[in-house]
Amino acid sequence: MNADEIQKVLAMNADKRAEYHHQSVTANREVWTLIDDDGAVLLVDEELDCVPVWPAEVFVKEWINEDWAHCRPHKISLQDWQQKWLPGLADDDLDIIVFPLQHDGGVVESPLA
Numbered sequence: 001m002n003a004d005e006i007q008k009v010l011a012m013n014a015d016k017r018a019e020y021h022h023q024s025v026t027a028n029r030e031v032w033t034l035i036d037d038d039g040a041v042l043l044v045d046e047e048l049d050c051v052p053v054w055p056a057e058v059f060v061k062e063w064i065n066e067d068w069a070h071c072r073p074h075k076i077s078l079q080d081w082q083q084k085w086l087p088g089l090a091d092d093d094l095d096i097i098v099f100p101l102q103h104d105g106g107v108v109e110s111p112l113a
Contacts, residue, residue, distance in 0.1 A: 024055035
């Protein structure tokens with residue numbers, strides 16, 4: 001993926017990024033998230049606790065800045081995502097935020113959707 005393609009995807013609104021994410025995950029058979037030394041990072045607000053996901057490592061790296069400098073991208077196979085992560089997120093009452101950007105949130109989805 002070249003720089004122009006990356007910028008084109010980053011310019012999409014949250015719904016289009018979610019659609020792009022789902023298509024990419026299906027095609028590439030992998031999901032990317034953000035981890036630190038304690039495991040998967042959560043994005044928390046007053047109402048929701050969400051695990052952020054992205055379709056590729058390059059987009060996770062776009063998220064990392066000073067506040068997240070201690071974090072790193074983490075690849076999950078689609079099989080592990082479906083068989084381990086989604087049931088675990090549901091058991092822990094966590095949602096998923098699909099392809100968030102620093103300046104634009106992502107689409108929140110239930111792990112059982």
